[in-house]
Amino acid sequence: MSAGFIYWHPVEIAGSGQPILRENERDIYVEQSVGLYHGKTKILNKQKGRLYLTSQRIIYVDELAPKKESVCIENDDIMNVEYSSKFLKRSAKIILFFKELSQNEAPIEEKGKQVHTTQWNCPICGVENRIYSTLDSNGLNMPPCGSCGVEVDRDMVQNSIKTVVEDLEETPKENICPVCTFINHPQIRNCEICGARLKQSRRTSKVKDSRVRILLEEKTPSGEESFAQLSFRKTDGALFYETLVKQLQEISRKESKHLFNQNVLSVNGVPTDPVIDPDLVLSNNDINLIGITALEKNKEQQLLKNNIVMSNALSDLNKLMALAEDIEKMYQGNRKSKSNESILLVDREKYLNKNVFLEEIARELYGFVDSELRGDSGIIVTLVDLFALYNKSVRIGTGLISPEEMREACEKFEKLGLNDLKLIKINGRVLCLAFQDSFDHIRTKVLQLATMRPGVDILQITTELNVYEKNNWSMGVISEVLQYCVAEGNLVMDEQISGTNYYFNSYWKV
């Protein structure tokens, strides 16, 4: 059982099919007809449902069996998010990368058995705030206040700061809720009475929650999966993605203020320049910025920030590289990022001899065709289309491959044991890559269609094949298959000025 499964949690669903939200959980956005993937494989009977983004979780409510099949993912477990736009027939996807377990546990252990909580009340709105860790001593201002969101500077609040040290003698087995002191079951992440986050939640239990049913389509030969994918069938999911990114930034900002990167000098080898505070770059349109602080962040400030980033970015190469993501974020506002992270960098220079490189390309190609193009009835894709698709979506950033190499890689499938994908030539002229029985499958499909609906044309066939059944047949391939059926005598043509209609050949025996 791969560790990835522990991130899926059960959800209680009301009779109406609506998820029952926790105490102070606020739902932000709903998306229709979404499918779930665990790693690269589809999760069976979780392919069509509604997706709720809330302030704490992403909840999937299945359409067919809401009570049984609905699951959710905690926002805290998500490390970062990737968006890949609609591509050919492949629907738009959001890839959620989960935090590794180890990272979760480290901060708690390090601090030994005690947990420090500091309380202070905000001079503006008087609300008593509490955070679970010590204040960074030299920080100029306090973290934003929970209700009015104002970051007050330290000395205004000096007298009311109280740090309380609680040590965790009581066995971790018990799970006392800090807000309403109700003792919860150790595995529960949110207090059942008031829904507040429980300290225990940090220690994600290793064992998979038994109430969740995850059946994968079939075990593909991929290793430990620590990411999930949300596939948007109807809309392009851009709005959902942008709101989710905002939400994750909100969470990470709250956390990162106290736990990570405190007064650290350089981040992965590139010195963090005090002038550039990562916050500076973020565009000002946070939806869920609460309270009056949102008022000051307006366009002028945004322009100022961008200028600082731009001038710094172009000072030298290292700076540019360090700010690559930030620059992408700057453009995030008006342009979806099209590139999707290729997990494995198959870079040409890395390989000594060409053969090994080609084998690696063949595996990457197989994975791409299998996950992106394969529909219910397999797939046939012309080599030319595949060449453009593969280079454009997977090879970006790691050097393209030549048509020559593409063909040689395809000829290696046999050797690599990936023999359910092979090169075929339709009508003796168009070279395609096809899954084992895809050609017979589509041929019978086309003949059936012609018998059921005499006089069908290529437009109707393509819609029928691709829309009603989840497939990615290109018009080029279908027209080749049609020509094949005509050549073998099963179909006869009715040529009109508006195009060609096809009939099943029921009169002239061949």
Place this chain on the structure above:
Amino acid sequence: MTLETPQIYKFPPLYTPQTNKLIRKQQLQTWESIILQTCAQLSKWCINKNGKIYDQSTGELLISIFENPEIQRACSLEFQQEIWAYMLQNETALQLKESEDSNMIAIFWESLDSWSSTILEWCETSGKLNQVITIYEICESDENTNCKFYGMPSSFCLLVLHRLVDRNRATLLKDQGKIVGVKIV
């Protein structure tokens, strides 16, 4: 009079020349049988190349074989030529040479032999053997209105008589090159 056409006449691909060779051949055969059947039903010996058949008396268009208004389909001109070429080659039709009906085509919904034996048999029964008779007398004289060959155009009748000559059961009498009569033995 309602004309029966075979089921396939309402099958749109019939009007598009099929690329598969085997099917193309059978398609031409189908057209040939449609044309023969239609001419037999309307007992038309010669029809225009464009496939339009008019009623002798009223001049009203009975049928245009190559066009089917019901399913808005029609054979292209090349395809029509191909069908005629097929029938000529199959000797189920013959291009009439005379200048003015150069676009008339004789349709043998019954073979020339069978026509020649019908006329031969008519001569024997009506005692016309060994006498000179004119083509008009064969085709249009009112006594053989009920004969099968009544109303046969003279050009067609000539073909039949030539067949009889080949079977040397008849000799043609020419007057300055124009055939006037025939003597059947």
Place this chain on the structure above:
Amino acid sequence: MTLETPQIYKFPPLYTPQTNKLIRKQQLQTWESIILQTCAQLSKWCINKNGKIYDQSTGELLISIFENPEIQRACSLEFQQEIWAYMLQNETALQLKESEDSNMIAIFWESLDSWSSTILEWCETSGKLNQVITIYEICESDENTNCKFYGMPSSFCLLVLHRLVDRNRATLLKDQGKIVGVKIV
């Protein structure tokens, strides 16, 4: 102001409905993108069915989309209907119901979702949350002249607000059936 139109706008056959089905579909898509692009450039939310767009202030005709005087070509009325039907079906346009502008069509050169989020975001930044605001205040009040939705016709604004109601982020206040204000949460 010079309006950019794609290359294909100067292609005469674009104005004739194409008989080839595939090309016809592509033609409709091209017309849809021309209309969306033109409305986006002129930031017009609703235009007349006949494709003529007038300048709000001067009333002078800016462009008549379906006619291209340069190459003396114009779309026939039925073809215009077909283009509108295609866009309605594609949900990139919407027929406005109210009686007096029955031949006005709302053009979504940006999706209703994005307009609703823009208005939502404006409410948050300008602190108008949880207050009752009128449509006039949103679209025509001079404080948000530089907002993208300034000058949006009220009928279009209503559509956007309904979308917000669907996302249960707003409630509409009706007074004898007529909508007077909206409260955005």
Place this chain on the structure above:
Amino acid sequence: MKKFGVAAFGESGQYDLASNKLGSQNNELNEQLSIFQVKLVEFARQHNKELRDVPRFRAKFMRMCSAIGIDPLSIFDKNSHLFHIDDFYYQICVKIIEICRNTKDVNGGVISLEELHVNYFKNMNIEMEDIEKAIIMLGPLDGGFELFTIRQKKFLRSVPNELTDDQTKILEICSIMGYASITLLRANLNWKRVRSQSVLDGMVASGLIWVDSQSLEGEVLYWDPSWIINLS
């Protein structure tokens, strides 16, 4: 725009109709971002060598380019490409396939090479022989991509079925005035009406020419669409 086949992925022009912008962008911000884009391109050119040597930088930079919407082809010409010289040609191959698939429903799969060069590649100083070299490279993929010339004008066909002689003659006539008609065909090739009608109808059926029934002389004209490169 709903498209089939590879055509579904395409260039998002300056009006990305599908993407809904959450932030309220106005022109200052847009301007600032485009100025930065230009500066970034120059910067990339100066640091070309460094970028090429460190694979990690190269990957990050390319990804940033595609996120910002800069077509890598526009930054590097032949001698300064990030990976190695051939990549430049592979990039052109991909772009050619993309454009052919995008415009297939408009020009029936026949595209004029001059227009392809002038409308798309010229401003990235990519020359005609680079394009032709890329097309030849596509050979091994057996995709039915083939070059042919009509009256010294080069065309690229991206659909497997070949043009008949009659169809080529008609495209020849179209290359003069942009359209063909029955009278024109009779005048130049003295084809009878029957023959030109059937060849023209065949071309319309296979999407090679468009019909125009509003011509001034009242006769139906058949226009050649192979010059149309970008649709937005």
